[in-house]
Amino acid sequence: MTSKRQISDLSIFGGTPIINKQVHYGQLYFPNWHDTQKLFQGIFERRYFANHGPLVRELDKIIAEYLGVRHAVCVTNETIALMVAAKALDLRGEIIVPAFTYPSTVQAMNWSGLVPIFCDVDPYTHTLTAELISPLINEKTSAVLGVHTWGNPCDPENIQKLCQTNKIAIIYDASDAFGCNYKNIKIGNFGNVECFSFHSSKLINGIEGGCLTTNDDELAARIRTVRNFHVSESFSKVPLRINGKMSEAQAALVLLGLKNVENNLDHNRSIFETYQNHCEHIQGIKLIKPIVESANNYQNAVVEVVHDQTPLSRDQLLSIFEAEHVEVKRYFFPGVHNIVPYKPISPSHAYKLPVTDNLCNSCMQLPIGSQISIELALKISKTLDFIFKNSHKIVKKIEN
Numbered sequence: 001m002t003s004k005r006q007i008s009d010l011s012i013f014g015g016t017p018i019i020n021k022q023v024h025y026g027q028l029y030f031p032n033w034h035d036t037q038k039l040f041q042g043i044f045e046r047r048y049f050a051n052h053g054p055l056v057r058e059l060d061k062i063i064a065e066y067l068g069v070r071h072a073v074c075v076t077n078e079t080i081a082l083m084v085a086a087k088a089l090d091l092r093g094e095i096i097v098p099a100f101t102y103p104s105t106v107q108a109m110n111w112s113g114l115v116p117i118f119c120d121v122d123p124y125t126h127t128l129t130a131e132l133i134s135p136l137i138n139e140k141t142s143a144v145l146g147v148h149t150w151g152n153p154c155d156p157e158n159i160q161k162l163c164q165t166n167k168i169a170i171i172y173d174a175s176d177a178f179g180c181n182y183k184n185i186k187i188g189n190f191g192n193v194e195c196f197s198f199h200s201s202k203l204i205n206g207i208e209g210g211c212l213t214t215n216d217d218e219l220a221a222r223i224r225t226v227r228n229f230h231v232s233e234s235f236s237k238v239p240l241r242i243n244g245k246m247s248e249a250q251a252a253l254v255l256l257g258l259k260n261v262e263n264n265l266d267h268n269r270s271i272f273e274t275y276q277n278h279c280e281h282i283q284g285i286k287l288i289k290p291i292v293e294s295a296n297n298y299q300n301a302v303v304e305v306v307h308d309q310t311p312l313s314r315d316q317l318l319s320i321f322e323a324e325h326v327e328v329k330r331y332f333f334p335g336v337h338n339i340v341p342y343k344p345i346s347p348s349h350a351y352k353l354p355v356t357d358n359l360c361n362s363c364m365q366l367p368i369g370s371q372i373s374i375e376l377a378l379k380i381s382k383t384l385d386f387i388f389k390n391s392h393k394i395v396k397k398i399e400n
């Protein structure tokens with residue numbers, strides 16, 4: 001480690017990177033090989049790989065217990081979970097969605113035959129709010145798809161009231177929010193149904209995997225029916241089914257992730273607090289902090305570049321960190337409204353999503369997860385401090 005004293009010490013200008021080798025931190029957590037091997041051995045001994053084997057059945061139960069929810073139904077990935085949710089609720093017409101999110105959240109709604117209607121987000125929580133959703137509701141609206149972005153609960157009480165009044169459903173994308181809570185109730189208990197991801201970039205890693213949770217017994221039965229294209233049991237009536245079954249291998253990894261979830265969460269919290277303690281005073285950035293009524297899982301450490309406090313752009317910061325071998329990502333860029341097939345056909349057709357547009361150009365995710373040490377988080381924080389203290393000089397040199 002070389003700490004930066006002058007701007008020529010930055011790697012982008014020829015200095016030594018703060019770490020030797022680029023760490024791809026997209027894998028937030030891996031269980032240890034010994035435990036994994038033991039569970040995989042069981043799968044091979046039983047010769048039972050898919051179709052609701054013992055590990056998937058155990059996992060459905062354990063997740064429901066952990067989240068304090070009546071039903072958890074595991075599936076292949078969260079994109080499928082969202083599609084299963086839409087069919088189990090038999091949604092038609094329009095669904096109100098954020099554009100400041102991951103593409104598959106919205107794509108899953110098109111695959112389900114729905115028309116997504118983009119809604120702007122709150123500048124502080126980065127989530128939809130009842131106030132923003134309300135003007136978009138019309139006779140074609142069948143549901144709202146809220147995202148608990150960065151683990152921030154998506155205005156649960158007000159959206160619940162609004163949707164009840166208008167008799168429309170609520171699906172939550174809880175990809176960022178496994179283990180988070182709102183007023184001491186775990187995420188997983190809100191809306192009609194919540195969908196989680198066990199992709200390796202999430203708190204719990206199933207090397208792909210997902211889950212739906214609900215407190216509605218009838219809906220749970222329909223979800224279980226949609227999950228399985230199979231026809232040999234007596235099933236609830238649903239409009240269309242799919243193969244969404246989780247494999248035993250995925251379930252094994254998710255079970256191990258759950259066993260270690262508290263340690264994993266503690267580690268992420270200490271990384272987050274390191275960023276918080278050492279970056280809070282920096283003029284030009286704002287670390288997105290959990291709202292007070294919630295507990296976060298620290299799956300994300302997201303920083304917003306405050307453009308009227310610094311000449312540095314978010315993308316210049318990405319280049320500076322890339323040269324330092326630190327993977328800092330743009331989240332979410334481009335916004336879903338600016339990718340095919342949603343991209344406006346001409347500037348005059350542009351969506352009116354001012355907060356979303358600003359966030360898409362100013363948010364970046366700092367490394368977090370089991371591959372990041374507190375020492376590295378400290379180096380990253382000090383580098384950020386150095387960069388912002390010298391931002392005018394740096395911008396001048398980059399632009400020359």
Ligand SMILES: *Cc1c(COP(=O)(O)O)cnc(C)c1O
Nearest residue numbers: 077078079102105175197198199
């Ligand atoms: C990761 C993610 C998804 C997709 O989850 P998969 O399991 O990869 O399909 C959906 N929404 C958000 C907000 C995500 O971050």
